[in-house]
Amino acid sequence: MSAVQTASPPQEDVRRRSPMAEVLFSLLRSRTFLVGLAIVLFWVACALFGEHFAPYDPLADDIINALAPPSREHWFGTDQIGRDVFSRVIVGSRDILTVAPLATLLATVAGTALGLLTGYFRGIVDDVVSRILEAFMAIPVVIVALLAIVALGTSKTTVIVVIGLSFAPIIARTVRSAVLAERELDYVAAAQLRHESALHTMFVEILPNIIPPILVETTVRLGYAIFAVATLSFMGFGIQPPSPDWGLSISSNYGMIGGGFWWTVLFDALAIASLVIGVNLAADGVHGAFND
Amino acid sequence: MTEPAKAKNALELKDLSVAYRVAGRNRAVLRNLSLTIGQGEAYGLVGESGCGKSTVALTVVRYLPRNGLISGGAISLDGQDVMKLDAEALRRARAESVSMVYQDPGKALNPSIRIGRQLTEIFELGGITGQAATDRAVAMLNRVRISDPPSVMQRYPHQLSGGMQQRVAIAMALANDPSMLILDEPTTGLDATVEAEVLDLIAQLRQELSASILFISHNLAVVSNMCDRVGVLYAGMLVEEGPTEVVFNDPRHPYTVALLRCLPRGGQRKDQGRLDTIPGFLPGIGATIKGCAFADRCALADDRCRTELPPLYELSDERGKRLSRCFHHDKAQALPRATPADVAPAPKPAAVPVLRVAGLNKTYASHGHPLRAVKDVSLDLRPGETLGLVGESGSGKTTFARLLLGLVPPDAGGTIELEGKALAPKLENRGDDQVKAMQIVFQNPDSALNRSHSIRHLIGRALKRLAGLRGAALEARLNDLVRSVRLTDRHLAVKPRQLSGGLKQRVAIARAFAGDPRIVVCDEPTSALDVSVQAAILNLLADLQAKEDVSYIFISHDLGVVRYLSDKIAVLYLGRIMEIGPSEEVFSGPHHPYTEALLSAVPKLDQTETARIRLDGEIPSATNPPSGCVFHTRCPRKIGPICEQQEPPLAEAQPGHSIRCHIPYAELRRLQKPAAAATVPA
Numbered sequence: 001m002s003a004v005q006t007a008s009p010p011q012e013d014v015r016r017r018s019p020m021a022e023v024l025f026s027l028l029r030s031r032t033f034l035v036g037l038a039i040v041l042f043w044v045a046c047a048l049f050g051e052h053f054a055p056y057d058p059l060a061d062d063i064i065n066a067l068a069p070p071s072r073e074h075w076f077g078t079d080q081i082g083r084d085v086f087s088r089v090i091v092g093s094r095d096i097l098t099v100a101p102l103a104t105l106l107a108t109v110a111g112t113a114l115g116l117l118t119g120y121f122r123g124i125v126d127d128v129v130s131r132i133l134e135a136f137m138a139i140p141v142v143i144v145a146l147l148a149i150v151a152l153g154t155s156k157t158t159v160i161v162v163i164g165l166s167f168a169p170i171i172a173r174t175v176r177s178a179v180l181a182e183r184e185l186d187y188v189a190a191a192q193l194r195h196e197s198a199l200h201t202m203f204v205e206i207l208p209n210i211i212p213p214i215l216v217e218t219t220v221r222l223g224y225a226i227f228a229v230a231t232l233s234f235m236g237f238g239i240q241p242p243s244p245d246w247g248l249s250i251s252s253n254y255g256m257i258g259g260g261f262w263w264t265v266l267f268d269a270l271a272i273a274s275l276v277i278g279v280n281l282a283a284d285g286v287h288g289a290f291n292d
Numbered sequence: 293m294t295e296p297a298k299a300k301n302a303l304e305l306k307d308l309s310v311a312y313r314v315a316g317r318n319r320a321v322l323r324n325l326s327l328t329i330g331q332g333e334a335y336g337l338v339g340e341s342g343c344g345k346s347t348v349a350l351t352v353v354r355y356l357p358r359n360g361l362i363s364g365g366a367i368s369l370d371g372q373d374v375m376k377l378d379a380e381a382l383r384r385a386r387a388e389s390v391s392m393v394y395q396d397p398g399k400a401l402n403p404s405i406r407i408g409r410q411l412t413e414i415f416e417l418g419g420i421t422g423q424a425a426t427d428r429a430v431a432m433l434n435r436v437r438i439s440d441p442p443s444v445m446q447r448y449p450h451q452l453s454g455g456m457q458q459r460v461a462i463a464m465a466l467a468n469d470p471s472m473l474i475l476d477e478p479t480t481g482l483d484a485t486v487e488a489e490v491l492d493l494i495a496q497l498r499q500e501l502s503a504s505i506l507f508i509s510h511n512l513a514v515v516s517n518m519c520d521r522v523g524v525l526y527a528g529m530l531v532e533e534g535p536t537e538v539v540f541n542d543p544r545h546p547y548t549v550a551l552l553r554c555l556p557r558g559g560q561r562k563d564q565g566r567l568d569t570i571p572g573f574l575p576g577i578g579a580t581i582k583g584c585a586f587a588d589r590c591a592l593a594d595d596r597c598r599t600e601l602p603p604l605y606e607l608s609d610e611r612g613k614r615l616s617r618c619f620h621h622d623k624a625q626a627l628p629r630a631t632p633a634d635v636a637p638a639p640k641p642a643a644v645p646v647l648r649v650a651g652l653n654k655t656y657a658s659h660g661h662p663l664r665a666v667k668d669v670s671l672d673l674r675p676g677e678t679l680g681l682v683g684e685s686g687s688g689k690t691t692f693a694r695l696l697l698g699l700v701p702p703d704a705g706g707t708i709e710l711e712g713k714a715l716a717p718k719l720e721n722r723g724d725d726q727v728k729a730m731q732i733v734f735q736n737p738d739s740a741l742n743r744s745h746s747i748r749h750l751i752g753r754a755l756k757r758l759a760g761l762r763g764a765a766l767e768a769r770l771n772d773l774v775r776s777v778r779l780t781d782r783h784l785a786v787k788p789r790q791l792s793g794g795l796k797q798r799v800a801i802a803r804a805f806a807g808d809p810r811i812v813v814c815d816e817p818t819s820a821l822d823v824s825v826q827a828a829i830l831n832l833l834a835d836l837q838a839k840e841d842v843s844y845i846f847i848s849h850d851l852g853v854v855r856y857l858s859d860k861i862a863v864l865y866l867g868r869i870m871e872i873g874p875s876e877e878v879f880s881g882p883h884h885p886y887t888e889a890l891l892s893a894v895p896k897l898d899q900t901e902t903a904r905i906r907l908d909g910e911i912p913s914a915t916n917p918p919s920g921c922v923f924h925t926r927c928p929r930k931i932g933p934i935c936e937q938q939e940p941p942l943a944e945a946q947p948g949h950s951i952r953c954h955i956p957y958a959e960l961r962r963l964q965k966p967a968a969a970a971t972v973p974a
Contacts, residue, residue, distance in 0.1 A: 186740035189699050190803070192719055194757040195727050208744030 033285020039278025106164025115175025159238035302504035308365035319578020336519030391465035408445030534614025680858030728807030737796035758807025794825035873949030
C-alpha cells in the first residue's frame with residue numbers, strides 16, 4: 001500500500017475502476033506475467049493445432065531413418081523407430097496440457113470445499129479433517145499413484161484423480177487460513193444476523209472474497225501438476241504409448257543417451273522445463289498483481 | 293547541539309507544491325503552501341482526511357513515497373534549505389534535528405527487538421555506547437514518565453499497552469534532542485483516558501524542551517488544547533491560520549466555520565436540533581481547482597469565488613496575526629446552515645420496555661483462568677430510547693452488544709427479554725422475528741459490508757431475508773430504504789469499495805433497518821469518519837429514530853457524540869455497570885468517580901482550564917480483577933480499606949440513576965460540586 005492511497009480521500013461520490021480491473025491492469029503491465037503467459041499460450045497452441053503445423057505425423061515410423069541426428073529434414077532428429085522428434089515434441093504437449101489442468105482443477109475444487117469447511121466450522125470439524133489431510137500429505141505422491149493404479153488401472157483419469165487428490169490438502173490449507181481471516185470480519189456476523197445458512201455464508205459470502213489467494217495457489221499448483229504428470233508418465237503410470245507425451249518419450253528413450261543419441265531426450269526435457277517455467281512465471285505475475 | 297540563532301524559524305515552508313504521480317499523471321496534493329513555525333512554537337495543522345496533512349509531515353523531511361514529488365517551493369529547517377541537502381546531510385538532519393511520532397505506535401516500534409535495544413541504538417548512532425547509552429535510555433524513559441524503566445527496557449513492544457508504546461515512541465523521538473518534533477495524529481488510536489495522559493506528557497515536555505512542534509490532527513479539540521497557532525488545510529491549501537483560540541472562537545473562513553458546527557458542542561442533544569453538515573466532497577487529489585477550492589461546498593460562494601482564487605487576506609488585530617483565504621472573510625460566520633436545525637419532536641418513549649436484560653454474565657477462559665468480560669449486567673430499554681454505552685476499551689461494551697445480538701452466547705442464568713419474550717442465548721435458536729428485531733451497525737463498514745457484493749445485493753438480501761420480500765415489493769421497499777438513508781439509485785450498482793466511508797456507513801444503516809428492527813446496536817458507527825460525515829450520520833440516526841420509533845444501543849468512545857444521541861447512559865468498567873442513568877444526570881453529575889475521570893479526559897474545544905482528573909495506568913486485566921470495588925486501583929476518590937474489601941452495590945441514588953460506589957450520593961455531590969459545571973464535554 002503506497003502512501004498515496006493512505007493519504008487519498010474518498011473524493012468523488014462513486015469511484016469508477018473496480019478492484020478486478022485494477023488487478024488486470026497490473027497483470028498486463030507485469031513483464032513476468034506476460035513472458036510466462038506467452039510461453040504457456042505457445043504450448044497451448046501446439047496442443048490444439050500441433051498436428052497442422054508439425055512437419056511429420058508424430059506417430060509415423062520410418063525404420064530406415066531411425067536415430068538420425070538433427071538435420072534439415074528432421075530438426076530435432078528421429079527416435080529409435082524413425083519418428084520425427086520435432087513433430088512429437090510439438091504434439092506431445094496435448095496430453096500433459098489436458099491432464100495437468102484437470103488435476104489442478106480437481107485439486108482446487110476439492111481443496112476449496114475442504115478449506116471452507118474447516119475454516120468456517122473450526123473446532124472439532126477442523127481438528128478431525130485437518131489431521132486426516134495432514135496424514136494424507138505425508139504420503140508421497142508416487143506411492144499413492146502406485147496404490148491407485150493397482151486399484152483403478154492405468155489411465156489418464158487415474159492420474160488426474162491421484163494428482164488432484166494429492167494436491168487438494170495443500171490448497172485446502174491455504175483456503176482454510178484465508179477463511180479463518182475472513183470469518184472474523186463483521187459481514188459474516190451480519191450474515192448470521194440474517195439467519196443465513198452455513199452453505200450460503202461459506203459459498204456466497206466468503207468464497208468470492210478469497211478468490212485471489214485461491215487463484216494464486218492454483219497457478220502455483222499447476223506448475224507442480226505439470227511436473228508430477230511428467231514424472232508419472234516417465235514412470236509408466238497414466239499416459240500410455242503411442243502418445244508422444246514428453247515424459248513418456250523420455251522414459252522410452254533415455255537408455256539411448258549412453259549411445260550418444262541425446263536428441264531423443266533433450267528436446268522433450270526442455271519442453272517440460274519451459275512449460276513449468278512459463279506457468280511459474282505467470283503464477284508469479286498473478287501473485288504480484290493480487291498483492292500489490 | 294549548536295545554539296540556534298534566535299532569528300531563525302524552526303520550520304519555514306514557502307510556496308510548497310507536492311504532487312503524487314498516479315497512473316502516469318502528476319496529481320497535486322499540496323498547492324503553494326506557506327507556513328512558518330517559530331522556535332519553541334507548537335503549530336497545529338487541521339483538516340479532514342485527504343487534505344494533505346500527512347503529506348506536509350512527510351515532505352518536511354523528504355520522506356515522500358517514490359511517486360511523490362516536490363514540484364516547487366522551498367523548505368527550510370532551522371535555517372537550512374532541506375531541498376539542497378545531499379543524502380548524507382539529509383540523513384544527519386533526520387537523525388539530529390527532526391523527529392516524528394506517528395499515529396500507530398505498534399507499527400513504529402520493531403516488534404522483534406526489545407525496547408531497551410531500540411532506544412540505545414539511537415544513542416549508539418550518536419556515538420554513545422555501552423553503559424552510557426543504557427543510562428541515557430533509562431533517563432529518556434523517566435522523562436516520558438514511565439515508571440520502572442529497567443523492566444520496560446527488557447520487554448518487547450507487544451508486551452506494552454498502546455499508551456506505553458506511544459510514550460516509548462515519544463522517548464525515541466526525543467532521544468536526539470530534536471529542534472523540531474512532528475506529531476502526526478499521535479493520540480488518534482488511543483482511549484480518551486490514555487490520550488489525555490499522552491497529551492499531558494507532550495504539554496509537560498514542551499515546558500522542558502526547546503523543541504518546536506508541528507502537530508497534525510483531525511481532532512480540533514486536541515489541537516486547541518495543544519497548540520499556540522493553528523493552520524486549517526483544505527485541498528492542499530492553507531485556508532485559515534492564526535492563534536488557536538482566536539481561530540476556533542472567531543473563525544474567518546467558511547470551511548473552519550462549517551467544521552466547528554459539525555461537532556456536537558456544549559452538551560447539545562438530538563432533540564435540540566440537527567448538527568450542521570458540509571455538503572459535497574473534498575476535491576480529488578490532482579483536481580484542477582479554479583477559484584476557491586471550497587466554493588462548491590460553500591453557501592456563501594458567488595461567481596467570483598468560482599473563478600478567482602482568493603488571496604490569503606491578512607486580518608491581523610490585537611489578538612495576533614491571522615490569515616483567511618476567503619473573499620467573504622468578514623461574513624464567514626454568517627454561513628447559512630447546510631442542514632436545517634429543526635427536528636421533529638421525538639415521540640415520548642413508552643413506559644413498557646422493549647428490551648429487558650437481567651443478570652447477564654459472560655466468562656471466557658483465558659489460559660485456564662476465567663475472564664469475566666461482562667458481569668451481572670441488568671438494564672431496561674424503552675421503545676424510541678437510546679442507551680449510550682461508554683467506557684475504555686476492554687470495559688466490555690462490545691461483548692455486551694454481541695451477547696444481546698446472540699453472536700456470543702452468555703453464561704447460563706442471565707435473561708434477555710425482547711418485548712416480554714425471553715430470547716434464546718444462541719442466535720441459531722432465536723426466531724426469525726426475534727433476529728430481525730435486533731440488528732447492528734458495525735464500527736468499520738469495510739469489514740461489515742461484503743466487498744464482493746453490490747450495494748443492491750447487500751440491501752436486497754437483507755430485505756429478502758429479514759422482511760421476507762420478493763420481486764416488485766422488494767424493489768419498491770429497496771428504493772424507499774435507499775432514499776431514507778439518502779443514497780441514490782446510482783449507488784446501487786457499485787461495490788462498497790467504490791464508495792466513501794460515510795456512504796458505506798449509510799448502506800450499513802439501510803441494511804440494519806431492512807427488517808423494521810425494534811433495536812439497533814450502533815457500535816462506534818462514526819469513529820472512522822470525518823467530523824462533517826459524522827454529523828450527517830448522527831443526523832440520519834436521529835431522524836430514523838424519530839420516524840421509526842426504534843431504540844438504539846449506542847457505543848462510542850466520543851462522549852460528545854454519545855451525549856448528543858443518548859437518553860440514557862451506562863458506564864462500564866471491567867464488564868460491570870459502574871453507573872447508569874438518564875443522560876443529563878450522568879453527564880452533569882454528581883457521578884461515579886470513573887465517569888468523572890472519563891469526562892475530565894475528553895479534550896474540550898472551549899478552553900476552560902479546570903482541575904483535571906487523570907487515571908493512572910491502564911484498565912486492569914479482567915482475568916484478575918481488583919478485589920472489592922474493581923475501580924479502587926485507579927480511583928482518585930478512594931475512601932479507604934472498604935473500597936479494597938467490599939464490592940459496592942449498584943445503588944439507586946436518584947430515581948432511575950444508579951451508582952456503584954461506597955461514597956454516598958450527597959458526598960459525591962459535595963466533592964464534585966466545583967468541577968461539575970466544567971466537566972461537561974464541549
